[in-house]
Amino acid sequence: MIRFPAREIYVGNKPLGGRNPIRLQSMTNTDTRDVEATVAQTIRIFEAGADYVRISVPNSESASVLPSIRKKVSNARFDYPLIADIHFKPELALIAARYFEAVRINPGNYTGMPSKNQIEWSESQYQSELDEMRNNLKPLLKTCKEYGRAIRIGTNFGSLSKRVISRLGNTPEAMVVSTLEFLQAFESLGFTDTAISLKASNPIITIKAYLLMVERMQQMGMAYPLHVGVTEAGEGEDGRIKSALGISTLLQMGIGDTIRVSLSEAPEEEIPVARKIAEPFQNLFTNTPREGEVYRIPIINFNPPNPPPIPYNLKAVVLSDQEDASCDFVLLKNTKEFGNAEKDENCFTQAKHKATGEIFPVFSVQALSNPSTIFDAQWNFLWIDFDNDLPKLETLKNVPGLILIFETKCNNLTNAIEQLREHLFRLELNPVLVVYQRLIHRSEEDVLLTAVEKTSLLLLQRKIHGLIFRAPVIATPSLAGKMVFGLLQATGIRITRNEYISCPTCSRTSFDLVAISKKVKEITQHISGLKIAVMGCVVNGPGEMADADFGILGAGPGKVHLYKGLTPIKRNLTELQALDALAKLIESQESAHIPKNE
Ligand code: SF4
The missing domain is CATH 3.20.20 (TIM Barrel)
Incomplete structure (x- = not known):
């Protein structure tokens, strides 16, 4: 196995890609405005062995405390890179880029919101959105160049732009096209200190998206470092299996320059898991390839013909x-x-x-x-x-x-x-x-x-x-x-239990997501075959919940909405009300009672 030869980019004092080790990272889940709590958690994550810590910046109050967070973390002798996580408010990225070593942006957010009913884009409408996105990016790229900052284009399956979905649906291909549109805009503006990610809560979609992305980059002569992870993996054993499945499988194919294991647990607990996943690959990834060795994208057939018959049609x-x-x-x-x-x-x-x-x-x-x-x-x-x-x-x-x-x-x-x-x-x-x-x-x-x-x-x-x-x-x-x-x-090969999706939480989470996720598991243990999502906010929530049977989505301090499929059926419930309503809803759905172990 050979590592995908991603170019090296500088993320503060810890370069990424090239022959650098696989970098480990996590993200704080404190309210960023609470500087003491955010700094303390950031330090705990670095102490656990992280190379980078990401901090979400959901509003201008959070942006205003970034200089203080940077200073306090550095004063504690952790002069390591901090990454600002920006959604919806591109103007906050401009502030963050002045104080943090890198900024993560979401390609879903750099054009004006289409009207609710728009489902089609003519060629000229599509092109004018791309032009608008390119224009909107200019100030950020200028600031990042000026301060020597890197940017991650963080494409999420759950928050693709309607423009791209209108042509390609919610698919790995749409994730790749969305990322490429940004990369091309960046390149046309002379910016290349870029890393990319294409995450989904489903490990198979994640793997397919990264494979396709690497293939396209090779065809287009690009080689940007890849941040790899499975988003909203959940907690405990299931969260570890999903994360390891997505990340390890890609590392086995030489793909992954930095990894994040997204667990609905304390962020510092993600780092030992990430280290164990990365460890078997670190030597190989940091060694120079032998002369003449060339990276070739592996051909993976997820549906090979003529599988053997398995007893009892399992x-x-x-x-x-x-x-x-x-x-x-x-x-x-x-x-x-x-x-x-x-x-x-x-x-x-x-x-x-x-x-x-x-x-x-x-x-x-x-x-x-x-x-x-x-x-x-x-x-x-x-x-x-x-x-x-x-x-x-x-x-x-x-x-x-x-x-x-x-x-x-x-x-x-x-x-x-x-x-x-x-x-x-x-x-x-x-x-x-x-x-x-x-x-x-x-x-x-x-x-x-x-x-x-x-x-x-x-x-x-x-x-x-x-x-x-x-x-x-x-x-x-x-x-x-x-x-x-x-x-x-x-792996999707055999479904014998419920699938739970929950986001890893961040400063945007405004209810006790970890506790409610555990309770959801408890009240649904007697059945199997359901997909249930518990998501902190609208960033990825609705998109990642799209194929879930039921979902609970954060809706403000202590309040959540309850979804059945794509439809919100009860709004602004307390956590207890939501659990109660979910239990009753499931009880009323006889089709949900799928026998276990099949
Ligand atoms: S979905 Fe969860 S982790 Fe993602 S931004 Fe919202 S609260 Fe944060």
Whole structure:
């Protein structure tokens, strides 16, 4: 893997792109006007190991305290870059650029608001909006040049301009075009100290947008550094899975110069997670590529043809060797047949389908050459050790319903899988591939992040069709299965629970978003298959909530609106009223009761 050769730009004293390390960043969620609280939180984020801290500037009072924040953070010996986050009020970016090292702007905000009913743009209307945007950018670019500041064009799936949506819909392509329109305006005005981001709360949309962006940049001879993240990832295990899925997958393809893990938790808690995600790539990213090595955008097929049939028409299969685990099949040992069953941890003989109790055989490769072996007419599990068993797979040709449980000591799982798939292709075999992962780590979070890093790209391309984890640090068997189901859910391969989207909060959040998100999870635990959003404000809220079944959106101090789909159905509720109304609404929607685990 080679890193996308982004140009180096200066963000204060921590340059970005080039061969610089992957920079880590987070964002404050204090009220920016509260200087003491904002400075204290900024320092905590830097102490946790961040390279950059972003601070939102929603109004002129916030803009007026930026010099004081900069001074106090520097006086505390954190002379590191601060980035101002600007939405809706481009004039505030002009103030911020004088005091902070970089400014993040949203391409959705640099033209006048179209009339509510405008849904089409003629060629000349479209062009005149681009001209207006270019004109509106001039003062900011001039100030940034004067003060030596960088700008991030922060495109969000949830807040694309109506102009772009009118032509391309809410799509990764629209995100790319929106970003390119800005980059071209910047270049035409002689400004190139630019980083870009294209975030969505859906990791797959995020990955597709970045891949397309890099492809377009290469075609156009551009190489701007990329800020990578999945926005509104939520909290806890789900938030980590979504973030790791989006970020790790892109890093595996050499994409990502700075990363932010957006969790609905204390911002300083994002940094250790970001560090763990970036760590496996830092050496490779900072080393100079070997002579002649050229970056090529990987070709990713998210929908490959001819997937193998999977038992019970599942989209992917989850195995476990623990009876009480959350899984589809439990692997069982027959201690009579294997006297050393307890010693040999992989000598399983049967796989029990948990839902039906049906039993299928599990073979070792040795059994293949035994003429007395009787295969099941439907499904046959076969445990293979990649490092020893590959040459013996010839004999698999006549085995019906093959499910290969694949284990390797090889560090590069992707390479091993590619070799195995090539071998199987030559043998004209198309079995279900289940990866067995032995994860020896110190914490559950480490297990989770490593599992996502090792398997995400393989799962997304359907090169593997199932997982089994063994991680001694995970004390409860159900948790390992829960992690696998969470990963399959985040990849969109298999939906078994609700999807929760919540923004990471910032100074614009005017209600207790973290508490209400937790409560929403609690009151919806008994059902699955719903998408529920809890968003702090209108910046990304309505856009990211667009395909949610229900949403709660901040509407002023202590007040929220409740949405069903795209429609606000109750306005200005207190948090308790909103939870109550949401519970009643869900109860009244019988279609919401989708059975779990399918
Ligand atoms: S959606 Fe959340 S994080 Fe984004 S600007 Fe609004 S309150 Fe801040």
